[in-house]
Amino acid sequence: MNIEDRLLAGDKIACARLISMLENNDKEAEEILKKLYHKTGKAYIIGVTGSPGAGKSTLTDKMAKKLREAGKKIGILAIDPTSPFTGGAILGDRIRMTDLSLDEGVFIRSMGTRGNLGGLSKATSSAIKVLDIFGCDYIFVETVGVGQSEIDIVKMADTVLMVLVPNMGDDIQAIKAGTMEIADVFAINKSDLDGADKTKLEIEMNLDLNDSKAFRPKVIKVSAIKNKDIDTLLEAIFEHRDYQMRTGNFDIRRINNARQEILDLAKEDLINLIMKKAVENDFLNTIVNEVYKRKLDPYSAKEELLNLLLN
Amino acid sequence: MERPIRVLVAKPGLDGHDRGAKVIARALRDAGMEVIYTGLRQTPEQIVEAAIQEDVDVVAMSILSGAHNTLFPKVVNLLRERGVTDRLIVGGGVIPEDDIPFLIQTGVEAIFTPGTSTKDVVEFIKTHVKRQ
Numbered sequence: 001m002n003i004e005d006r007l008l009a010g011d012k013i014a015c016a017r018l019i020s021m022l023e024n025n026d027k028e029a030e031e032i033l034k035k036l037y038h039k040t041g042k043a044y045i046i047g048v049t050g051s052p053g054a055g056k057s058t059l060t061d062k063m064a065k066k067l068r069e070a071g072k073k074i075g076i077l078a079i080d081p082t083s084p085f086t087g088g089a090i091l092g093d094r095i096r097m098t099d100l101s102l103d104e105g106v107f108i109r110s111m112g113t114r115g116n117l118g119g120l121s122k123a124t125s126s127a128i129k130v131l132d133i134f135g136c137d138y139i140f141v142e143t144v145g146v147g148q149s150e151i152d153i154v155k156m157a158d159t160v161l162m163v164l165v166p167n168m169g170d171d172i173q174a175i176k177a178g179t180m181e182i183a184d185v186f187a188i189n190k191s192d193l194d195g196a197d198k199t200k201l202e203i204e205m206n207l208d209l210n211d212s213k214a215f216r217p218k219v220i221k222v223s224a225i226k227n228k229d230i231d232t233l234l235e236a237i238f239e240h241r242d243y244q245m246r247t248g249n250f251d252i253r254r255i256n257n258a259r260q261e262i263l264d265l266a267k268e269d270l271i272n273l274i275m276k277k278a279v280e281n282d283f284l285n286t287i288v289n290e291v292y293k294r295k296l297d298p299y300s301a302k303e304e305l306l307n308l309l310l311n
Numbered sequence: 312m313e314r315p316i317r318v319l320v321a322k323p324g325l326d327g328h329d330r331g332a333k334v335i336a337r338a339l340r341d342a343g344m345e346v347i348y349t350g351l352r353q354t355p356e357q358i359v360e361a362a363i364q365e366d367v368d369v370v371a372m373s374i375l376s377g378a379h380n381t382l383f384p385k386v387v388n389l390l391r392e393r394g395v396t397d398r399l400i401v402g403g404g405v406i407p408e409d410d411i412p413f414l415i416q417t418g419v420e421a422i423f424t425p426g427t428s429t430k431d432v433v434e435f436i437k438t439h440v441k442r443q
């Protein structure tokens with residue numbers, strides 16, 4: 001059987017292989033996704049984001065376990081940073097998910113960012129499709145710990161869960177500044193520790209200021225390690241899903257995501273195309289030098305570069 | 312662009328000595344590999360399942376407790392049962408010289424004992440990895 005049929009038959013080895021091929025920019029894998037794309041769209045995609053060590057993996061493990069009790073098939077993609085210096089990575093999210101590792105209905109895959117900014121790897125959206133075709137009902141995507149710019153997850157998730165912890169101090173400022181807007185649900189994890197109420201209050205106060213958003217995200221205190229209030233958290237996620245379904249926002253979101261994906265893919269190919277042309281006859285170096293010597297301005301240089309594509 | 316080699320670094324059994332595994336994990340990362348570290352106390356079944364889902368090229372196991380003669384071959388055999396024969400399997404830890412021929416014969420391709428230089432491990436993996 002070929003890899004495509006094996007994937008459709010639920011073969012984990014084929015599923016895993018296909019994800020690797022996509023990570024390695026394998027054209028054959030892309031052809032397979034072209035053929036099977038019409039089968040995607042069934043899985044509900046939950047983004048799990050938040051600062052490093054907030055408990056994203058532990059919480060994902062607990063949520064997945066709850067959904068397994070309801071007989072759902074689960075996919076988990078856990079992304080960790082790749083070293084920009086060596087290209088290597090230690091992918092450690094699985095450590096928190098070992099009790100799921102023998103569950104037939106769970107597929108866990110760790111991915112390195114491989115130079116991609118934005119908190120995900122380039123192949124993440126493709127891997128989501130593979131797990132969707134594989135038959136997962138829910139796919140969790142754990143991003144690398146966020147600073148302020150790692151917000152690519154909004155482009156792929158149906159619901160974004162932001163995991164916070166008590167006593168974040170100044171960290172909460174960073175969250176306010178950039179990433180708060182992407183959250184559809186907040187989890188205050190580690191609420192077995194002191195200070196969870198205060199953090200919840202701070203978030204709620206922030207949400208009060210931002211009443212432009214028609215949907216007000218829920219803020220749920222949980223303790224992943226004590227397996228406490230995971231049900232309540234899942235309910236909040238489902239509430240967001242149901243809200244979107246009711247209002248048509250679900251379709252709007254997926255349309256936006258599709259637009260974004262096409263443009264992102266095109267942008268990438270376009271850059272590659274330009275670069276290929278630009279290095280021919282040392283063209284790029286020539287205009288760079290001219291700009292450096294003030295013989296040419298960068299705006300005209302850009303136009304010359306783009307003109308390469310037209311002829 | 313060259314793809315990174317993916318390696319599962321696993322600690323089978325009840326053995327709690329994890330320094331060696333962590334040293335190896337870090338060295339492989341620094342050599343540009345993607346290392347999936349699964350933490351302590353993994354059963355052979357868990358290791359095999361993780362190796363499959365992560366589609367690793369190399370399964371690297373560390374044991375200092377003395378249980379290597381049962382646990383290493385078990386992982387090799389479980390992988391074979393699943394039809395997975397194209398992965399490089401290596402082991403390390405406190406393992407007596409006398410046990411090494413048996414382990415090699417069961418399908419572990421190399422054993423690294425205390426004092427091993429991580430450079431040798433990196434070199435061995437790079438030259439023996441089976442998949443392109």
Ligand code: B12
Binds near residue numbers: 329
């Ligand atoms: C430090 C240590 C501990 C620490 C462990 C801390 C930790 N988190 O790891 C503590 C104090 C907790 C400990 C406890 C015990 N220990 Co102890 N411990 C040691 C000691 C002194 C050093 C191990 C070490 O960390 N070395 C440093 C690392 C970097 O080296 P390494 O692990 O050997 O790894 C290198 C190579 O072996 C190789 N390698 C290792 N793994 C792998 C894997 C791969 C894939 C590759 C490629 C290479 C590779 O590469 C590494 C770099 O060179 C050894 C004795 C020794 N000299 O080895 C005893 C030793 C391992 N312990 C031993 C024992 C008996 C115990 C206890 C049972 C003692 C007790 N009765 O309570 C407990 C059990 C703990 C448990 N839960 O399992 C025995 C094991 C006997 C055996 N195998 O038959 C030893 C050998 C001591 C002895 N001579 O009796 N221990």
Ligand SMILES: Nc1nc2c(ncn2[C@@H]2O[C@H](COP(=O)(O)OP(=O)(O)OP(=O)(O)O)[C@@H](O)[C@H]2O)c(=O)[nH]1
Binds near residue numbers: 051222
């Ligand atoms: N007290 C407490 N500790 C927790 C809780 N949940 C997770 N932890 C601990 O927090 C640490 C980090 O947990 P992870 O699940 O690895 O966090 P993460 O956000 O996935 O971390 P990165 O992926 O490295 O960003 C671990 O030591 C967990 O045991 C909790 O509810 N309470």
Ligand SMILES: [Mg+2]
Binds near residue numbers: 056057058092142
């Ligand atoms: Mg994590």
